[in-house]
Amino acid sequence: MKPIITLSTDFGTKDPYVGAIKGVLLSAIPDASIIDLTHELDVFKPCNALPFLKDTITWFPEDSFHLVIVDPGVGSDRIPLQIHSPFGWIFLPDNGLPALMNEWFPNLSFRRIPYLEGQPEKERSPTFQGRDLFARALIQQAKAKKGTHLGTPLYPDALTRSFDPTPSGMCRIWNVDHFGNILLGCHVSSPPERILLPDAPMIIPYVRFYQDVPVGNLGILINSSGWLEIFQREGSAQKLWNLQKGDRIRILLEGGEYKSL
Amino acid sequence: MKPIITLSTDFGTKDPYVGAIKGVLLSAIPDASIIDLTHELDVFKPCNALPFLKDTITWFPEDSFHLVIVDPGVGSDRIPLQIHSPFGWIFLPDNGLPALMNEWFPNLSFRRIPYLEGQPEKERSPTFQGRDLFARALIQQAKAKKGTHLGTPLYPDALTRSFDPTPSGMCRIWNVDHFGNILLGCHVSSPPERILLPDAPMIIPYVRFYQDVPVGNLGILINSSGWLEIFQREGSAQKLWNLQKGDRIRILLEGGEYKSL
Amino acid sequence: MKPIITLSTDFGTKDPYVGAIKGVLLSAIPDASIIDLTHELDVFKPCNALPFLKDTITWFPEDSFHLVIVDPGVGSDRIPLQIHSPFGWIFLPDNGLPALMNEWFPNLSFRRIPYLEGQPEKERSPTFQGRDLFARALIQQAKAKKGTHLGTPLYPDALTRSFDPTPSGMCRIWNVDHFGNILLGCHVSSPPERILLPDAPMIIPYVRFYQDVPVGNLGILINSSGWLEIFQREGSAQKLWNLQKGDRIRILLEGGEYKSL
Structure with missing residues (x-):
């Protein structure tokens, strides 16, 4: 069965970023079915993506893979995550959005993305870890034996919180x-x-x-x-x-x- | 053979609507090949989509499935249709566009979409029947035995007419x-x-x-x-x-x- | 193995042009995986696409097919090309971009697209050779026996040059x-x-x-x-x-x- 891979990014559609990720994914998994969800997530505001994700990725089957890239902290030391969910694996940085997802989505389990064989060092990918880290983590998980959960578990309490709750009323x-x-x-x-x-x-x-x-x-x-x-x-x-x-x-x-x- | 499913909508590309439909389709037909035609059809003006459809879906093979959603009447009692054509099945509301298609496309046969098992009641899907009705009708037809035509026939005379013809000259x-x-x-x-x-x-x-x-x-x-x-x-x-x-x-x-x- | 076909065009996403090409490709190769790279390349300026292509198609596997259509000369007698590269076949007009690609990409070999069986005459496709010539050339190559290189070789010296180099400093x-x-x-x-x-x-x-x-x-x-x-x-x-x-x-x-x- 060919893997379903969805893309939700803040990349826009005129630049090479989306195409580069598609090339990396298809070079490793040529029969993947790559599905654009949107490339117009709000830039620099990862938490704004919560309702979009709630209304899209939750409709996908449990063996899907979702790349969710809004990454103003690219190149910093924020933790790269892969989340197991009832609607598939989700790959994204720990930018505040994962903690918010934990409040809205059932049955998430959070894992720190492991070292990736052949992955460029941070020094060699200062600005595009969507392509060089998260897409590769997705590939590694997609190629792992069924049932394998790569990475190391992370308690939700350890996730970065950055969402500003709305006052009552x-x-x-x-x-x-x-x-x-x-x-x-x-x-x-x-x-x-x-x-x-x-x-x-x-x-x-x-x-x-x-x-x-x-x-x-x-x-x-x-x-x-x-x-x-x-x-x-x-x-x-x-x-x-x-x-x-x-x-x-x-x-x-x-x-x-x-x-x- | 994996089914080819095209999407032509007025949804734009920044909102969750397109992604939700893709998730519903792929959950039911994981090996479907989903093809974006456009998500920039004119909002509220279904008939404007005629030339777009003439120049796109007519190029597809006869076993394709086409979802065409411009649906200002969502939640009203307009009839949901599935049209059989030489270039595949077309799913859309009876919003004026089907009658116009009948004047421009050869060999269409119109059918009223049947009750769909597991479909949310109208009350439960007031604003998004592209996802909750038309995508499900498409799935039901795609999964039916080859040669089956679901739904009940409808004479073209019964279709809603809303297109304003252009005066001669x-x-x-x-x-x-x-x-x-x-x-x-x-x-x-x-x-x-x-x-x-x-x-x-x-x-x-x-x-x-x-x-x-x-x-x-x-x-x-x-x-x-x-x-x-x-x-x-x-x-x-x-x-x-x-x-x-x-x-x-x-x-x-x-x-x-x-x-x- | 289903062929991977990428699309990079200046067509925009609201018009029928992209959908028409997808229909032609899927009618001939129903199991193709069609990948949108962008439809927002600069209109009328083919050479501007060079860095976009460098950052996208070079990531694809060697058995990919790439349609690259920025074609202000459509309907003129510019030569239609198919380029063999380490990242797949590339189909495009000789509009200045191929000569520039030759300076930036390794191991390209240039071939003139051959006569295509069933192809509309130039007279019958004055404005849309992306659909009527280049997509068909791609199909013909994709269906050819593995290892076949269709068309006739062309020396890079014969390519049209139109790029204005930037002065030193x-x-x-x-x-x-x-x-x-x-x-x-x-x-x-x-x-x-x-x-x-x-x-x-x-x-x-x-x-x-x-x-x-x-x-x-x-x-x-x-x-x-x-x-x-x-x-x-x-x-x-x-x-x-x-x-x-x-x-x-x-x-x-x-x-x-x-x-x-």
């Missing part, structure tokens, strides 16, 4: 999507009875479907991935309420169960 | 491409003898090759896919004649055979 | 990457002792790692692919020194070995 905007929908950092497992947004420039009804409001109107609903989402029906909510990724707004929820980012 | 701009070439909604099967563009800011000669005009000049030709195309040699035609996608211009053709969008 | 900016790093056209095989940038708006220290300067400061280092790179630690160097791709700056290197673009 506030909600972080984690994304304004391609359509202009505003995604709130509030993940719902049981729907609340009411949702109030005191900062909104107009009343925003809490509904179940886009069609529950007239074309052009705003609404808020629980989207298909469980996030609260402010939308304009057949338009861009952001054009009516100019929120940006990273902004925080006040929110009041009555009842329900949810987890805040 | 006018021509719709269906694309301004990455190079600034202006693509006209006029598909030529037999070349006309003359082409006149009364609205043009300068005389635009009708030629056969880009090299038939001096560098920097405008020309119009029949491109390799049969569309009329206004170009600037080694430049952007749009910078000289500021037309936008969706604009209409007057056009006079003498002789030839063509079909208007 | 000057250095060309070949890229400003997604992060705002400024990539200089100076490829280092043995590190110099000192690097001076007389045109810089401030002193830029020559270091080994991003972490060798404080957050927000500029530095210059040799990146993991051997290029000189001006960076701002955790920021965009271009915002502090507004250089654009194609600009030239003065540079003084003491010692070391390097090659200039």
